Amino acid sequence: MAIAFPDLPYAHDALSPAISDTTLQTHHGKHHKAYVDKTNAAVEGTPLAEATLEEIIAEADAKKNAGLFNNSAQSWNHAFYWHSMSPAGSAPSGDLAAAIDAAFGSADALIEKLQTAGAGHFASGWVWLAADKDGKLSIEETHDAGTLAIGDKNPLLTLDVWEHAYYLDHKNVRPDYLKAVSTGHINWDFAAENYARGTTWAYPSA
């Protein structure tokens, strides 16, 4: 059972101009695919060959296998990131909206905090909206391939702040990328589904 390389959940030009067709062709078709291919190559013929991606990430983390951790975690993070965005912007609703108001005051205040965290994140990594086991929300940051796929937090959405996510469209101006994506393309329905489930999203098996 090889780890799947999932399709983008929308057309490559669907997030333009926030994220261009060219960026998504490369980011999904080259970067994400390479992480998946390297993960599959690393586990082939080992006891992890039949494991889920989440199990591979946990095992690599436990064994301090940096190469496998980086590729497996980046496989997961990117699939989660694609779903964290949508062509049409929406607004938080239901229980998630109430939790956002309780934690941040408003959705606009949350978005501003996400932008600030992403802009201030040193070098490569990810910014996340996450919930703890009691449903309390927080903004989290992980460095490099760091992931919330494993651990106590339930990730609701993430934004990639590696340069390859925005450099072609926004050059070095990471705040412009974060503003364009977070004000127009957050998939709040995905975040609400993750919040309502209360357990970490599962990477697609096919």
Ligand code: FE2
């Ligand atoms: Fe990326």
